[in-house]
Amino acid sequence: MKILILLALAGALAGFASSAQADAAAETDGRALAEAIHQRPDGRDSVTRGIMTLTGAGRRERVRESYEYRLDGDEPGESWNLIRFTSPRNIADTAILVHNHPGGDVDQWLYLPAAQRERRISSENRGGSFVQSELYFEDLEDREPHKDHHRILGTETFEGVEVTLLESTPVDPGNSVYSKRLSWVHEETLIPLRIDLYEGGDEPAKRVEVQEILEVQGYWTVMRSTMTDLGSGRVTVLEVEDIVYDTDLPRDLFTTRGLADPERARPYRP
Amino acid sequence: MRAPIARSPGPRLPARWRPSGVAIALAVALAVTPAVPALVTASDTTTYTVRSQDTLWSIAERLRPSTDVSVQQMMLALYEHNPHAFDGALERLRAGATLTLPPADRLQQHVADAARARVQAAEPLPAEQGAHRVRSDETLWSIATRLRPDEDMPVRQMAQALYEHNPNAFDGSIDRLRAGSVLRVPPELARGAATIADAASRPPPATPDSPDAQALERAAPGASDPREPETTEADDAADADPSPARGFTFGAARPEPDEEPDAADAPATAWDVRLDDLLLEAGILAASDRPVDTTQYARGLLRAGRPLGDRWELRLGVRADLQAQQGGDFPERTRARADYDENYLRYRGENARLTVGTQRILWGRVDEIPPTDRLSTKDLTRFGLDPYAERRRANPAIRAEWFQGPWHADLVFLPLFRPAELPDRDSLWHPVDRTRGRLLGLPADPALAPVVQQARLEDDVSGDGGGGIRLGRSGRGADLAVTVQRARHSQPYYRFDEPSRQALAAGTTPDDPALEAVHPRTWVVGGDTAFTTGAWTWRAEAAWLSDVPVTRRADLRQTTVEGVDWVVGVEGFPGDGDFRMTTQLAGQHLLSAGDVLDARESYFATGEFEAPFSAHSWRARLRYSLGLNRRDIYLNPELAWIANEPMELYLGLHWLDGAEGTVGGFYQDNRMLVLGWRGQF
Missing domain, CATH: 2.40.160 (Porin)
Incomplete structure (x- = not known):
């Protein structure tokens, strides 16, 4: 499972769907493709050093640096994510711990170094912006394919490669900020190279674009992607600076102890 | 479905293995692309063709019917059921080989602990450890100093190894490292190799590429038509590399990184x-x-x-x-x-x-x-x-x-x-x-x-x-x-x-x-x-x-x-x-x-x-x-x-x-x- 953030943003944003009267075959295929994207091999664990740059539309550029630690559980659907910021100073050491349970329950804690406290927060604030970027909290979610209807709209050539167009719409409109997602899925890597995100209306509100994919330790890895707010022109650039897979991250990094103690995970940094 | 797998109808296979329309559609689409696995539907069983970037671990993890079967059990079952697909040893899976899925009752013939021990014993050198993106304030020397496996290794030697392993990260010579490119550590120089190899749950390394597999080297940004993904063939030096870098670049060239050094380094x-x-x-x-x-x-x-x-x-x-x-x-x-x-x-x-x-x-x-x-x-x-x-x-x-x-x-x-x-x-x-x-x-x-x-x-x-x-x-x-x-x-x-x-x-x-x-x-x-x-x-x-x-x-x-x-x-x-x-x-x-x-x-x-x-x-x-x-x-x-x-x-x-x-x-x-x-x- 990938919750994803910097690393697998595109992968996690995958799915969605269609109406009941849509072509049944397209829907079955769509669901299968969404499942394939969701289950794309990405190792049992990974550690990513990422840089998030908030830019575009004449705003003052801001740069956030973080480490993301990810571990998949033994049961399907179980995973942990720990994201710790290292820069700028006003958010350094701030961290988020997410525990996804099989079945969809999520526990989420925030660590604020000033108060030296872990703070449980709801995972259902989907529309809030993640550290002031163009990413909503929902964009960090490991959204499972069954939450959406999926429909394949066809194939086309995009950026010189074959892609499959996948349309995804939420089964329960209440559990997503987005009314529709349209994904240009690269067939070889199962990574969407572009995702148009609709928040109602006929025009997409935001767009994810992948600029760089690299095979690292046998896993296709999004090394650079952007999220653009099409209305304002603001852009969040996500770059992977270092990444390492399958280093046997211990489970106890992903506890409130590991959350509150930045030193615990330091030896696992790439 | 994690990967394209096709099979003929059969009543006893677990639901996860059932074919889907998209898997077949993908298989057709992928079949025309080089360096992509060929999918075979046999008459009475399910098969899987090993792709160049697969590991036995990743295949076993993907194909096992449930988590009741450990990855190591699945690895051993695949190995024993498909001796032709291996160069004589568990860790030597051939790329391009066709694996036949063992019957369900064979999957757990080794108890999980024994399977783990055996897989562990078979694990050779670890896979390469990660990738590092070159920043504009870094030099090959500083990176080699940081990435070398231990302090006994001369920095010059590590730098040479990085150069040889990542030819496309350089503008033709060792002193022209490209900022923004990604350096990968050669597998034999991975840091912490010994300790990592001891770990039971680490996947075995990538198998050697099949000779006909086309190695896709990541090209430097900005070199070609932005509408084309920038893929190039590896040069001769990289052919000997057991896992040459593969990747795609889309759209506009990556800008020169302009970053301050951070505390992490x-x-x-x-x-x-x-x-x-x-x-x-x-x-x-x-x-x-x-x-x-x-x-x-x-x-x-x-x-x-x-x-x-x-x-x-x-x-x-x-x-x-x-x-x-x-x-x-x-x-x-x-x-x-x-x-x-x-x-x-x-x-x-x-x-x-x-x-x-x-x-x-x-x-x-x-x-x-x-x-x-x-x-x-x-x-x-x-x-x-x-x-x-x-x-x-x-x-x-x-x-x-x-x-x-x-x-x-x-x-x-x-x-x-x-x-x-x-x-x-x-x-x-x-x-x-x-x-x-x-x-x-x-x-x-x-x-x-x-x-x-x-x-x-x-x-x-x-x-x-x-x-x-x-x-x-x-x-x-x-x-x-x-x-x-x-x-x-x-x-x-x-x-x-x-x-x-x-x-x-x-x-x-x-x-x-x-x-x-x-x-x-x-x-x-x-x-x-x-x-x-x-x-x-x-x-x-x-x-x-x-x-x-x-x-x-x-x-x-x-x-x-x-x-x-x-x-x-x-x-x-x-x-x-x-x-x-x-x-x-x-x-x-x-x-x-x-x-x-x-x-x-x-x-x-x-x-x-x-x-x-x-x-x-x-x-x-x-x-x-x-x-x-x-x-x-x-x-x-x-x-x-x-x-x-x-x-x-x-x-x-x-x-x-x-x-x-x-x-x-x-x-x-x-x-x-x-x-x-x-x-x-």
Whole structure:
């Protein structure tokens, strides 16, 4: 499972769907493709050093640096994510711990170094912006394919490669900020190279674009992607600076102890 | 489906293996692409064609029917069922080979432990470890120094190996490393190879490419038509590489990275020094009866930390505060104070942590007024103008913690009691107002005023600060903790010394009045919890105290009574956007207190509203505390410009109002407008 953030943003944003009267075959295929994207091999664990740059539309550029630690559980659907910021100073050491349970329950804690406290927060604030970027909290979610209807709209050539167009719409409109997602899925890597995100209306509100994919330790890895707010022109650039897979991250990094103690995970940094 | 797998219909295969239309569609689409697995549908079973980037581990993980079958069991079953697909050994899977899925009853013929041991024994050199992106401030030398497997390896040799393994990261020669390119470490030079190879759950390395597999080298950005993904064939040198870099670049060229070096690259043993919590603030008072006209405040915290080996950590910290006030009927004052912050030695064990030194230990869970936070030292130098965590000072403590699964046991002893930090004696925030003869917490009394004006302050703080235990659990759905403490009230409670009290009780004026600050010991039994319902996070906390100081109305004698404090709060994002709010309901009760001068029951609503706006360049915030059974109001609206991280400029108002005897009433003439700057470096 990938919750994803910097690393697998595109992968996690995958799915969605269609109406009941849509072509049944397209829907079955769509669901299968969404499942394939969701289950794309990405190792049992990974550690990513990422840089998030908030830019575009004449705003003052801001740069956030973080480490993301990810571990998949033994049961399907179980995973942990720990994201710790290292820069700028006003958010350094701030961290988020997410525990996804099989079945969809999520526990989420925030660590604020000033108060030296872990703070449980709801995972259902989907529309809030993640550290002031163009990413909503929902964009960090490991959204499972069954939450959406999926429909394949066809194939086309995009950026010189074959892609499959996948349309995804939420089964329960209440559990997503987005009314529709349209994904240009690269067939070889199962990574969407572009995702148009609709928040109602006929025009997409935001767009994810992948600029760089690299095979690292046998896993296709999004090394650079952007999220653009099409209305304002603001852009969040996500770059992977270092990444390492399958280093046997211990489970106890992903506890409130590991959350509150930045030193615990330091030896696992790439 | 994780990967294209096709099979013919068959009743007994697990559902996960069932073919889907898309898998077949993908298979057709992929079949025309080079370097992609060929999919074969055999007549009576399911097959899988090994792709060049597959590992036996990744295949086994993907194909096993459920987690009941361990990955290693699946690996062995595949190996034994497909001897033709291996070059004689488990770790030598051939790319391009076709694997036939073993029957379900063969999957677990090896017990899981034996399978793991066998797979482990077969594991050869580890796969390459990760990738590193070259920044503009890096050199091949600095990267090679950092990435070489150990210090015995010459940097020059590592640099040469990186060059040979990553030809496309260079502009033709070893001295022309491209910024923004990605360097991968050759497998045989992976750091920590030995220890990682010992781990049972690490996948085996990638298998050698099949000769016809087309290696796709990642090209340098900006080299070709942006509409084409930039893939190039590996050169001859890379052909010998067991796992040449493959990748795609889309769209416009990546800009030259322009980054500052960050702390992550510093050696792990170096000091991590931070200038934290810098603050400069100027205030103007507005009330007609204002005690002063203007205030200035500055503070800064300098913190340094370094690990001492694997288990130990040293932390040092100092802070400095400067407070000044001018005008009005209060004396003009400027006070500069240095203080210790956190200075400790910490040991980290497998399941334990021991910290000795000065620390800030904040127990409890709710915001602003946690009832179980009784072992920390309050900072009263600025009343409540700063947020909760900034209103606490470090105190000397010995802290032992145990961690077991979701459980956390926390044991704290305070060998030296540190009372609350108070402002200058004549500060507008001091709880004993000797200019006007008032005492915080008591109604103004014309008879007492002259005595308060003349009174000396005495504070006996000898002895230890007590201690306590807190047992917490952070689990699925809810967090909770219980605590028992023997603590001392860090906030001073003022009483008249015995001769003064007797004189006042007798209706005469004491000769040499004195106010004694007392910090009674109290038992604290409490608990706290947090859980979420939908998008809302609830927090609750309560504590029973055996001894809360009070003053009897009849004879002004100070004594203690039992008390209960509780807070219930909720946090959420109404509108599901960036607007955040917290609201808390709090109660403070004195039990069987009789006729005392102190409030026997107080109820408050406290909280915070916060909303960024204008593309997160600005932030509006309101902190508030409202007395519910007595008028006692504190409002702190603030507008901050936050676009220039890590600093912010803010304009705020501290508005106080309240009835006699309340905090808001005591400080209501201190209403002020402030302009300030905060930063961290």
